Amino acid sequence: MNTESRKKALHYFYEKVVGPLGFKFTPDAELREFLLEQEVILEGKHGVPFCPCQPLRHDRARDMQIVCPCIPFHRKHFDAIQRCWCGLFVHQDVTDPDKLPQLPPKEVGLE
DSSP states (O other): OOHHHHHHHHHHHHHHHHGGGTEEEOSOHHHHHHHHHHHHHHHHHHSSOBOTTSOOOSOHHHHGGGBSSOGGGGHHHHHHHTBOSSSSEEETTOSOGGGSOOOOGGGGTOO
C-alpha cells in the first residue's frame, strides 16, 4: 500500500474512533497531512502507527499508550488541553487549534 492510500485508510479509521470520544481532526489540513504521513512512516518501521511526537521507549506497555489514536490512554490530559499531544486531534468544538495550550500533565493537575 502506498503512503497516500494508507493515510486515507488511517484517516477513515481514526474518524470512526475519535468522533465518539468528542474529538475531530485538526482543521489545519497541512498539519493533518504531515502527521498522518509521519504515522505511515512509523507504521512502516515498527508495524504500528505510533504518535509522531512521542519517543518510543522500547517498553511495550508504555509504547502501546502512544499508538494513535492515544486519546483513551491520556483522556484527562487531552480533555484539559482540548487536543492530543501532536495536535492531530482536537475537541469537536475547537475552531482555532493554534490558540490551544500544549501543557504537560502536571500543569493541568494530573501528576
